[in-house]
Structures are given as structure tokens and as C-alpha cells.
Amino acid sequence: MSSTTEAPVPQPTPRAEAEQPAIEARGLQKAFGDLVAVDDLTITVGQGEVYGFLGPNGAGKSTTVKILTGLIRPTAGEARLLGRKLGDRRTKREIGYLPELFRFHDWLTANEFLDVHGRLAGMTRSQRQQRIPEALQLVGLTGRGDDRLRTFSKGMQQRAGLAQALLHNPKLIFLDEPTSALDPIGRRIVRDVIRELSAAGTTIFLNSHLLSEVELVSDRVAILNRGVVVAEGRLDELRPQGFAVSLRLDGWSDERRDVVMRLATIDSLEQLADDLAALTVTVPDEATIAELVAGLVGVGARVYEVTPRKETLEDLFVNLVDQADGMDLKVSTQGQADTP
Amino acid sequence: MMMLLIARLTLQEAVRRKLVWAVLALSAVFVLLYVYGFQIVVDDFEAFNDQRGGEPREFLPREVQMSIMVMLGLWTVNFLAGVMTIFAAVGAISSEIEAGTLHVIVTKPLNRFEIIAGKYLGFLTMIVIYMSLMVGSVVATSYFVADYVPPNILDGLGLMILVSTILLSLTMLGSTIFSTMANGVVVFMLYGMALTGGLVEQIGTGIDNDTMVRIGVASSVLVPSDSMWKLASYKVQPAIAVSLTGPNPFGTFVPPSDFAVRYAIFYCLAVVLVSMAVFQRRDL
Numbered sequence: 001m002s003s004t005t006e007a008p009v010p011q012p013t014p015r016a017e018a019e020q021p022a023i024e025a026r027g028l029q030k031a032f033g034d035l036v037a038v039d040d041l042t043i044t045v046g047q048g049e050v051y052g053f054l055g056p057n058g059a060g061k062s063t064t065v066k067i068l069t070g071l072i073r074p075t076a077g078e079a080r081l082l083g084r085k086l087g088d089r090r091t092k093r094e095i096g097y098l099p100e101l102f103r104f105h106d107w108l109t110a111n112e113f114l115d116v117h118g119r120l121a122g123m124t125r126s127q128r129q130q131r132i133p134e135a136l137q138l139v140g141l142t143g144r145g146d147d148r149l150r151t152f153s154k155g156m157q158q159r160a161g162l163a164q165a166l167l168h169n170p171k172l173i174f175l176d177e178p179t180s181a182l183d184p185i186g187r188r189i190v191r192d193v194i195r196e197l198s199a200a201g202t203t204i205f206l207n208s209h210l211l212s213e214v215e216l217v218s219d220r221v222a223i224l225n226r227g228v229v230v231a232e233g234r235l236d237e238l239r240p241q242g243f244a245v246s247l248r249l250d251g252w253s254d255e256r257r258d259v260v261m262r263l264a265t266i267d268s269l270e271q272l273a274d275d276l277a278a279l280t281v282t283v284p285d286e287a288t289i290a291e292l293v294a295g296l297v298g299v300g301a302r303v304y305e306v307t308p309r310k311e312t313l314e315d316l317f318v319n320l321v322d323q324a325d326g327m328d329l330k331v332s333t334q335g336q337a338d339t340p
Numbered sequence: 341m342m343m344l345l346i347a348r349l350t351l352q353e354a355v356r357r358k359l360v361w362a363v364l365a366l367s368a369v370f371v372l373l374y375v376y377g378f379q380i381v382v383d384d385f386e387a388f389n390d391q392r393g394g395e396p397r398e399f400l401p402r403e404v405q406m407s408i409m410v411m412l413g414l415w416t417v418n419f420l421a422g423v424m425t426i427f428a429a430v431g432a433i434s435s436e437i438e439a440g441t442l443h444v445i446v447t448k449p450l451n452r453f454e455i456i457a458g459k460y461l462g463f464l465t466m467i468v469i470y471m472s473l474m475v476g477s478v479v480a481t482s483y484f485v486a487d488y489v490p491p492n493i494l495d496g497l498g499l500m501i502l503v504s505t506i507l508l509s510l511t512m513l514g515s516t517i518f519s520t521m522a523n524g525v526v527v528f529m530l531y532g533m534a535l536t537g538g539l540v541e542q543i544g545t546g547i548d549n550d551t552m553v554r555i556g557v558a559s560s561v562l563v564p565s566d567s568m569w570k571l572a573s574y575k576v577q578p579a580i581a582v583s584l585t586g587p588n589p590f591g592t593f594v595p596p597s598d599f600a601v602r603y604a605i606f607y608c609l610a611v612v613l614v615s616m617a618v619f620q621r622r623d624l
Contacts, residue, residue: 066623066624069447070446070447071443071446071447071623071624072623072624073621073623089449089451090449092447092448092449092450093449095447097443097444097447098444099440099443099444101440101443102440102444103439103440103441104441104444105349105353105441107352107353107356107357108352108356116345116349117444117445117448119345120342120345120445120448120449120450121448121449122449161444164444165444
């Protein structure tokens with residue numbers, strides 16, 4: 001289940017900075033009194049990756065981002081961003097951040113807001129003059145630069161916040177639920193922005209409880225539940241192996257069963273009528289589906305329906321979270337609820 | 341300089357949120373009333389003198405009467421400025437934490453103490469400008485209406501600025517520790533305590549009660565705002581006025597020492613440093 005780095009933790013090599021992982025966290029923990037929000041978090045995010053950080057509400061995603069951006073202090077563990085310790089001023093220049101509860105000084109116009117944040121990020125006047133219109137355009141707010149943020153809708157404010165996060169061309173961007181206030185078009189804009197940044201080599205740490213969002217853009221994901229990483233890996237690794245396919249045929253026979261068994265495993269079979277059978281099978285890859293159909297037709301079957309049922313990350317997510325919660329329940333019945 | 345940028349933002353916010361205009365408008369009303377009231381007092385005084393056929397045998401000498409009017413104006417300015425300082429700065433840090441506006445600033449390449457320093461500088465600038473305008477208005481009124489200029493007025497102005505700065509420092513500190521609401525309550529209570537403590541000390545001096553005097557001294561160690569006001573009021577009154585009016589909420593004849601002034605300045609610095617240290621460690 002866990003493909004987290006178990007074996008020797010990669011040692012920071014004394015190579016060029018570009019070779020350093022963008023994020024390297026070891027055993028991070030944050031406890032608020034008795035409540036452990038994040039526990040023993042160990043992740044490594046390579047430079048240029050889009051890293052999806054998934055979990056249900058309250059799993060500790062925002063807390064993790066807040067630790068990494070220096071807003072809160074971990075109670076244990078350590079982390080490095082771009083090869084440097086947390087809180088290093090040089091690193092702060094190279095990271096961008098869009099908080100989950102994005103609220104800005106709404107008495108500023110969008111241009112002023114970006115100008116202030118550009119200055120805070122250490123950009124020169126000419127850099128700001130060039131970059132602010134670009135950033136506004138990237139998030140679809142061209143022409144609104146002179147309007148006060150107060151007059152913006154929630155979704156527009158969130159996009160202005162995104163412009164703020166990418167303004168200074170950071171190497172690493174933390175986006176905490178960046179589409180929470182957005183309509184479908186806004187979501188698409190954010191997705192495009194993430195792809196564009198990724199193409200330019202920016203590392204993106206994307207927090208979300210929406211799998212569909214993460215699935216579309218992430219290279220790798222970690223699934224967090226109750227402060228603990230329950231799975232981590234590349235999407236194709238995490239996704240359940242094989243494809244489920246449901247079929248409808250004009251009846252069933254041993255001959256047909258042999259054909260199917262040669263290529264796939266049968267998950268369920270139902271004889272709906274003398275001349276109608278429904279079955280679900282799992283095939284190793286998509287190409288086998290065609291072979292399977294050809295095989296069945298070859299032994300005289302009529303195939304009425306072939307529906308590949310792609311298992312999504314969503315299923316995996318729900319399964320993992322359920323499992324973890326089940327474990328937790330068992331533990332808590334024995335005594336003190338304590339996340340392992 | 342990030343500190344200057346934050347200071348500028350603080351000033352800009354006060355202007356954009358119309359805080360500045362509201363304060364200036366209300367202060368203008370106060371000045372108009374003050375001019376009117378001062379004029380009436382001067383007219384009365386002159387009418388009284390005319391009745392006596394120009395023979396100056398007043399209840400109090402003219403200088404003292406005019407000085408009382410100036411003190412009344414300065415006391416009001418001092419009190420209002422203190423209240424406004426607390427109100428303006430009560431959420432300096434806490435409200436920005438509560439709203440979340442600070443999160444994207446703290447993660448930028450600047451130190452947290454620069455945020456405190458910048459905000460402090462922004463509010464201090466407002467205090468200096470406001471105090472100068474208001475004290476200037478009071479003195480100008482006195483000069484043009486009554487042809488009277490109080491002594492040592494620049495010292496007085498400086499000390500009154502120090503009064504508000506003490507309150508600003510306390511409010512900033514509270515704002516890094518408490519929620520905005522709690523901070524408002526705490527700082528206001530301290531302000532009230534300082535005022536009452538000052539009064540208790542005055543009465544103690546008047547009736548020669550050591551315990552009351554000690555209470556007053558203790559309160560001015562805790563919050564030295566009222567003792568600085570007393571020194572200011574002592575300096576801007578002519579000696580004759582001080583000795584004639586005796587101890588009262590507007591003044592004293594036992595002025596705080598120079599040490600008290602140094603203490604108050606040190607107090608401001610220390611409180612600001614503590615608020616920086618608190619904010620530095622705070623989880624946002």
C-alpha cells in the first residue's frame with residue numbers, strides 16, 4: 001500500500017541546487033495540544049513536479065502547507081525547500097503561495113495589490129511593470145487591474161490570489177484548494193495555469209480534496225488522512241491495476257468461458273435470460289479488450305455491449321480513507337485513539 | 341525597505357478605509373466648538389473687566405483663565421488621540437491574522453519583525469501628524485482669540501505624542517497576543533486604569549495620603565501614559581496657573597521627573613520588542 005520512501009532516506013547530495021528536491025520533509029509533526037494535525041509526514045517532491053496532496057477535509061493538508069511555508073512551526077521533524085532549511089529568506093523569494101482562505105487587502109486595486117506583493121517578493125519596478133499585466137492575463141483578469149479587489153467576486157479574488165502566487169516566477173508554488181471558489185471556467189483557467197507553469201519547470205504543490213482536479217494535472221500524489229500519509233506515488237501506480245469491462249452476450253457456454261478465461265479473469269457472471277448473459281471481467285490492458293471481443297465473436301457469440309469501466313482514483317481514495325478510518329476505529333476501541 | 345512598504349500600506353489603508361477622513365471631519369467639529377467656546381470665555385472676561393471700569397480685580401488672573409482654556413483643549417485632544425490610537429491599532433496584527441490577509445505577506449521574503457516595525461511606523465506617523473494638527477489648532481485658537489501663547493508648547497506636544505505612542509505600543513503588543521476584541525477590552529482597561537491611577541495619585545497628593553500616591557505611581561510604572569500627560573500639562577502652564585489651580589485632572593504641581601520620560605521611551609521600545617518576539621513565534 002504505502003510506496004512512501006521507506007528504505008534509506010535520500011541523503012541531500014552536495015550537488016548543484018537544481019538537483020535538490022523542491023520539497024523534502026522528514027517526520028514532520030504538528031500537534032495542537034492533544035490534537036495531532038499532521039503526524040510523521042515524510043515526502044519528497046522533485047523539482048518540476050506537480051504534486052497532488054489529497055485528503056478529506058480536516059486531514060491536515062493546509063497544516064502541512066502552513067508548515068512548509070513557515071506560517072506555523074512543526075512540533076517535530078524537519079523540512080527543506082529547494083535544498084535550504086525552512087524560513088531561509090532566499091527560499092521565500094522563490095516560493096509562491098495561495099492560501100486556502102484567500103483574503104487580501106481588498107481596498108487595493110488588483111494592480112496595486114500585485115505591485116505591493118511584487119515589491120514584497122523583491123521584484124524591481126521594471127520587472128513588476130512587465131510581469132503584472134502578464135500575470136493578470138494568465139488568470140483571466142485582463143482589464144480589471146484598476147478595479148479594487150473589493151468589487152471582485154470570490155472567484156475573481158481567488159484568481160487574483162493565484163496571480164499573486166506566480167507573479168515573481170517562483171520555483172515552487174503552493175496552491176491550497178485553488179479552485180474552491182471557482183466556477184467550471186475558472187477551474188479550467190487554473191488547470192491551464194498549472195499546466196503552463198509545470199511546462200516552464202515550476203514545481204507545484206497542489207492541495208485539494210477534489211480528486212478530479214488533482215487527477216488531471218498531477219504527476220504524483222500523496223493521500224493524507226487524519227494527518228497521516230496513507231498512500232503516495234505516481235498516479236498510474238496508485239490506480240488499481242487492470243481494467244474492468246462489462247459485457248453482454250447472447251448466451252453463455254463453456255466454450256465461451258474458455259475464451260474469456262484465456263484473456264481475462266471473470267469477476268461476475270449473470271445469466272439474464274436464455275439468450276442474454278452479462279459478465280464483468282478484468283483485463284490487464286485496453287488492447288486485450290479488442291482481443292477478447294474478437295475471440296468471442298470467433299466462437300460464434302454475438303456481443304451486444306462492451307463497456308470499459310475505468311476505476312478512478314476516487315475509488316482508491318475512498319477505499320484508502322475507509323481503510324484508514326476502520327483501522328483507527330479498531331485502535332480507538334482498545335483505548336486511546338492514537339494514529340499509528 | 342520592507343518596513344517602509346508596510347508603513348505605507350498602513351497609512352494607505354487608513355486613508356482608503358476613510359478612517360482618516362472621519363477623524364479629520366470630527367476633529368474639525370471639535371476645533372470649531374473650541375474656538376466658539378474660547379471666544380465666549382474671552383468675551384465674558386472682557387465684559388467683566390469693563391463692568392469694573394477696567395480695574396483688573398479678577399477671581400483668577402487673565403493668564404490663568406486662558407491657560408485653563410488651553411488645558412481643557414489639550415486634555416480633550418490628548419484623550420481623544422489616545423482613544424483613537426487604540427481603536428486604529430487594536431487589530432493591527434490580530435485582525436489581519438483573523439482575516440488571513442497576513443498569510444501571503446508573512447510568506448514573502450521579509451522578517452516578521454519588519455511587519456511590526458512597519459505598522460508601528462505607520463501608526464506613529466499618523467499620531468505625529470494628528471497631534472501636531474490638533475495641538476496646533478488649540479494653540480492657534482488661543483493665540484488668535486485671546487492673544488495668549490502657552491509656554492513650552494513644543495515640549496508639551498512631544499510629551500503628548502509620547503502618551504499616544506505608549507498606548508500604541510501596548511495596543512500593538514496586545515494585537516500580537518489576543519484577538520482583536522479581547523485586545524480592545526484589555527488595552528482600554530489599562531488605559532482606564534492609568535487615568536484612574538493618575539487621579540488617585542492627585543487626590544493622594546492633595547490629602548497627603550501615601551497609599552494613594554503609591555497606587556498612582558504603580559499604575560504609571562505599568563502604563564506611563566497618564567504621567568506623561570501630567571508632565572506635558574505641567575510644562576505648558578505658566579507657574580502661576582499651576583500654583584493657583586492646585587492638583588486636578590488637567591495637571592499637577594508635582595511633575596514627573598526626566599527619569600520618568602526616559603522610562604516611558606524605554607517602555608515603548610521594550611513593549612515593541614516584546615511584540616516582535618511574540619509575533620515571531622506565533623503560529624498563523
